[in-house]
Amino acid sequence: MIGSRLVxxxxxxxxxVVRDLPLALLLLxxxxxxxxxxxxxxxxxLPTRPFEALTVVAICLQCLPLAVRRxxxxxxxxxxxxxxxxxxxxGYHTLAGTGLSFALLSAGAHLEWHRRATVLxxxxxxxxxxxxxxxxxxxxxxxxxxxxxxxxxxxxxxAWWRSTRKAEDExxxxxxxxxxxxxxxxxxxxxxxxxTHHVTAMxxxxxxxxxxxxxxxxxxxxxxxxxxxxxxALTDLxxxxxxxxxxxxxxxxxxxxxxxxxxxxRTPPVGRLLTLVEQTRRAGQPVEFTEExxxxxxxxxxxxxxxxxxxxxxxxxLKHAHGGRTSVRVRHGAQExxxxxxxxxxxxxxxxxxxxxxxxxxxxxxxxxxGGDFSxxxxxxxxxxxxxxxxxxxxx
Numbered sequence: 407m408i409g410s411r412l413v414x415x416x417x418x419x420x421x422x423v424v425r426d427l428p429l430a431l432l433l434l435x436x437x438x439x440x441x442x443x444x445x446x447x448x449x450x451x452l453p454t455r456p457f458e459a460l461t462v463v464a465i466c467l468q469c470l471p472l473a474v475r476r477x478x479x480x481x482x483x484x485x486x487x488x489x490x491x492x493x494x495x496x497g498y499h500t501l502a503g504t505g506l507s508f509a510l511l512s513a514g515a516h517l518e519w520h521r522r523a524t525v526l527x528x529x530x531x532x533x534x535x536x537x538x539x540x541x542x543x544x545x546x547x548x549x550x551x552x553x554x555x556x557x558x559x560x561x562x563x564x565a566w567w568r569s570t571r572k573a574e575d576e577x578x579x580x581x582x583x584x585x586x587x588x589x590x591x592x593x594x595x596x597x598x599x600x601x602t603h604h605v606t607a608m609x610x611x612x613x614x615x616x617x618x619x620x621x622x623x624x625x626x627x628x629x630x631x632x633x634x635x636x637x638x639a640l641t642d643l644x645x646x647x648x649x650x651x652x653x654x655x656x657x658x659x660x661x662x663x664x665x666x667x668x669x670x671x672r673t674p675p676v677g678r679l680l681t682l683v684e685q686t687r688r689a690g691q692p693v694e695f696t697e698e699x700x701x702x703x704x705x706x707x708x709x710x711x712x713x714x715x716x717x718x719x720x721x722x723x724l725k726h727a728h729g730g731r732t733s734v735r736v737r738h739g740a741q742e743x744x745x746x747x748x749x750x751x752x753x754x755x756x757x758x759x760x761x762x763x764x765x766x767x768x769x770x771x772x773x774x775x776x777g778g779d780f781s782x783x784x785x786x787x788x789x790x791x792x793x794x795x796x797x798x799x800x801x802x
Contacts, residue, residue: 422476422477423473423474423477426472426473426474426475426476426477427473429472429473429475429508430469430470430471430472430473431469433468433469433472433501433502433504433505433508434465434466434469434470434502436501437465437469437500437501437502438462438465440457442500442501443457443500444498444499444500445499445501446493446498446499446500446501446502446503446504447490447493447494447499447503447504447506448494448499449494449539449543449545449549449550449553450494450536450539450540450542450543450544450545450549450550451543451544451545451549452494452495452497452539452542452543453497454497454498454499455496455497455498457498460492460496461496461498461500463489463492464489464492464493464496464498464500464502465489465493465500465502466489467485467486467488467489467492468486468489468490468493468500468502468503468505468506469502469505471485471486471489471505471509472486472505472508472509472512475508475509475512475513475516476512476516479509479512479513479516479517480513480517480520480524482509482512482513483509483510483512483513483524483528486505486506486508486509487506487509487528487531489502489505490503490505490506491535494535494539495535495538495539495542506557507557507560510528510557510560510561510564511560511561511563511564511567512564513561513564514560514561514562514563514564514565514567514568515564515565515567515568515571516564516568517568521565525561528557529554532554532557536550536553536554595714595768595772678713679695679697679712679713679716679734679736680695680697682713682716682717682720683695683716683720683734686720686723686724686732689724690728690729691720691723691724691728691729691730691732692729692730692731692732693720693732693733693734694731694732694733694734695733695734696733696734696735696736697735697736697737697738698735698736698737698738699737699738699739700738701738707776708742708743708776708796708797708798709743709798711769711772711773711776711778711794711796712736712743712745712794712796714769714772715745715747715769715773715780715792715794715796716734716736716745716747718765718766718768718769718792719734719747719749719792720732720734720747721765722749722765722766722790722792723747723749723790726790727749727750727789727790730749730750730789731749731750732747732748732749732750733746733747733748734746734747735747738798739798740798741797741798742778742795742796742797742798743795743796743798744793744794744795744796745792745793745794745796746791746792746793746794747791747792748785748789748790748791748792749789749790749791750788750789766782766792769782769792769794770782773794773795773796776796776797777797778794778795778796778797779793779794779795780793780794780795781793781794
């Protein structure tokens with residue numbers, strides 16, 4: 407199994423001339439076999455001449471240049487055409503005459519520059535050859551026209567092959583660029599969610615600590631909460647940086663199975679929502695948390711999206727409605743996760759005017775990708791509410 411993969415890989419690493427040389431030899435060797443003499447292309451109906459020293463020259467001119475058919479397609483076509491002309495004018499009619507078809511096919515497929523000029527030069531060179539063969543031979547003009555059309559068809563097949571290959575390369579580049587853009591967007595969202603939430607909490611906690619200088623116990627609690635928030639921010643940022651470098655392993659001695667477990671821990675499950683709520687409460691935001699149902703063992707990306715919805719909603723509550731009563735409700739169903747985060751006070755006006763809206767827009771895209779529903783807006787009685795219905799697809 408390994409050998410079957412290794413051989414093609416080593417073959418592709420060889421120089422293109424080395425890879426094209428077998429084709430040249432495959433056409434060269436049979437051309438010297440007596441059984442194949444006078445069984446090649448016959449254009450013009452000239453009488454066949456016996457094998458002689460000049461025949462070797464004609465055969466080599468038509469076969470050996472095929473080794474550079476991809477690296478030097480114009481040179482290959484020109485030399486092969488000269489050999490073909492010698493072969494036909496002297497009446498050798500060797501099997502090597504097939505090399506002209508390979509040269510035309512390769513030129514059509516691999517020539518990048520001066521394609522029209524090459525076709526014009528070949529056509530101009532073919533006219534005197536056909537004229538001489540017509541004068542010396544016994545065939546009519548229709549044979550030369552048919553042969554030229556056959557050559558044009560071979561060139562056209564090569565050109566079609568080239569255009570198809572080029573379109574496929576462009577498609578791959580486009581897909582690669584779209585993938586890179588999507589990855590950058592995803593990482594930007596993760597950075598926005600992590601940095602915005604933790605930094606907002608730290609700022610709010612630091613502002614509160616300034617007012618607690620007269621209460622050492624409460625000041626110590628506020629500073630401890632700020633430190634804990636900073637550590638969590640650093641941990642999440644390290645996880646994101648690890649995503650940028652998948653080959654990076656924090657501990658070279660960590661076994662593969664433990665490494666996989668560590669990688670899985672980078673994705674916050676819905677079970678960590680309570681920790682997120684407690685962190686927000688320590689920042690001075692009163693939060694009422696309600697969780698219904700039992701989380702499924704495997705929900706695909708739904709648990710991470712639900713976590714990010716709650717995280718972004720609580721971050722907005724801290725920024726725009728600090729101190730306002732906030733409620734978080736999460737309901738786990740067999741097929742979906744429903745999240746609702748509502749904030750009382752002036753959060754709706756502040757969130758709609760003061761924020762960039764990037765966080766909510768990113769959440770909408772996340773939920774839409776999973777086929778769910780997302781909404782964020784003012785409540786009738788005041789305040790702001792974020793709702794999301796996230797389909798939970800099992801990974802099994």
